[in-house]
Amino acid sequence: MASNEDAAPVAKGTIATMKQSWADLFHWRQRVSITNEYGETTTEWQSPEPLQNPVKLFMQLSARDWVFFLVGLAAWTADAFDFHALSIQTVKLAAYYDTTKTNITTAITLTLLLRSVGAAFFGLAGDKFGRKWPMVVNMIVLGLLQIATIYSATFQQFLAVRSLFGLFMGGVYGNAIAMALENCPVNARGLMSGILQQGYSFGYVLAACANLGVGGSTESWKTVFWIAAGLSIAVGLIRICFPESQQFLAAKRAGKPKVTPAAFFRETRAMLAKEWRMCIYCVILMTWFNYYSHTSQDSYTTFLLTQKEFKNAAASRGSIIMKVGACVGGTIIGYLSQFVGRRRAMVGAALISGCLIPAWILPTGEPSLSASGFFMQFFVQGAWGVIPIHLNELSPPAFRSSFPGITYQVGNMISSPSAQIVNAISESHYIRGASGDSVEAYGPTMGVATAIIALGIAVTAALGPEKRGSRFETTAPAGAEQDVMVKRRESGSEGAYESEGQLEKGSEAKVEKA
Secondary structure, three states, X not given: OOOOOEXXXXXXXXXXXXXXXXXXXXXXXXXXXXXXXXXXXXEEEEOOOOOOOHHHHHHHOOHHHHHHHHHHHHHHHHHHHHHHHHHOOHHHHHHHOOOOHHHHHHHHHHHHHHHHHHHHHHHHHHHHHOOHHHHHHHHHHHHHHHHHHHOOOOHHHHHHHHHHHHHHHOOHHHHHHHHHHOOOOHHHHHHHHHHHHHHHHHHHHHHHHHHHHHOOOHHHHHHHHHHHHHHHHHHHHHHHOOOOOHHHHHHHHHHXXXXXXXXXXXXXXXXXXXXXXXXXXXXXXXXXXXXXXXXXXXXXXXXXXXOOOOOHHHHHHHHHHHHHHHHHHHHHHHHHHHHHOHHXXXXXXXXXHHHOHHHHHOOOOHHHHHHHHHHHHHHHHHHHOOHHHHHHHHOOHHHOOHHHHHHHHHHHHHOOOHHHHHHHHHHHOEEXXXXXXXXXXXXXXXXXXXXXXXXXXXXHHHOOOXXXXXXXXXXXXXXXXXXXXXXXXXHOOOOOOOOOOOOOOOOOOEEEEO
């Protein structure tokens, strides 16, 4: 096999990185920095591995790997069901509380706004204490808060409970994707990332199916919330039955048996000081992506009910078909990203979704709207299917539970008014519907906003970094390295010292994708 071609070193600085990332987008091979055991670094172009048979990739996961993946997928699915139990029943809730749909979506804004706080707390807890118990607490409390929502007698109580719900909802994503993906073989991560991300879409599908099953009466929204509560509590109880992540335990044993809080936060501060550009970039990327999904899906059922004047059953069927497209697209494009690259997959999917917007909002019949909705979300969630593994690969090694969750949820916080903005603009502008009556302008509002967002994603991803294939199986937990260094200084030891947290021995090289 021919040796790889030498490449220019990875650029330093924001502008230089953007220029290099843009140029690399049109270079099929990937720029890779390799540091050997002597600390010597070289940069070269490497060709991506050919796509492998998905069945063979599935077979690379052990039974234990599958257990952790499926539990993480179940947690993310239940989390999505909990959230969409509200968004797909906006019309029912507005009638129940005798208020506007815009006011009901205030609950969505508050939930998304406070998710970042929960992401920070439970993400850091996951990095320090493991993936198991933070997730157990998350899921059980989420179920209890769904029940509390049902018994909210006033609109003010409803908003208060949904705000508290957001705190605990924010803790699920980071721990779920860390637990599900951290033990996956490197060449299977694109496929598994795409499948995992579609837990969100699958949760939407389940919520829409529940909405279809309970009918369109105003009081029926409570039944959907009862189902959501049972699902979340069940996932929490199931997680109790399985052990802690072996990757976390192995890294913790190798790093240090006990990680002190002081060491943990020292390393966190050091990471933020060093990686602040990456943090800002990932927050910007996730802001775009959260606007992308919430703008194109949260008000879609309302769009079908109001502008297209569908009945509850037809609107629910359209929503279900739309999110089935999301499940399929996220899995396929996540899988293809292993070969074509993370950024190319995101840019391509975003641009295609922008081209589909007229077909998505202009038809009037259920079959045509369902078909265009399927393909629209195929590419919207196709771009999203790359995100779990892309964030994990961009994350600082010891923070792969907290970093993805925090950046994702801060993006959520910034984009939290998305559904409320869509509803406020739509309810204040009218167009003529298929029946000739004046209807709220949900279609034009969602179409214009989604076009702007898709273009923003394409530009941001094209100018950003990529570390496809980064290896993170051998990283000590946050704080372990700092504890070792502090103990060394306190004991006054001198000379060469090999950290207990260093798991790679001998002549094995560290490879980091640029």
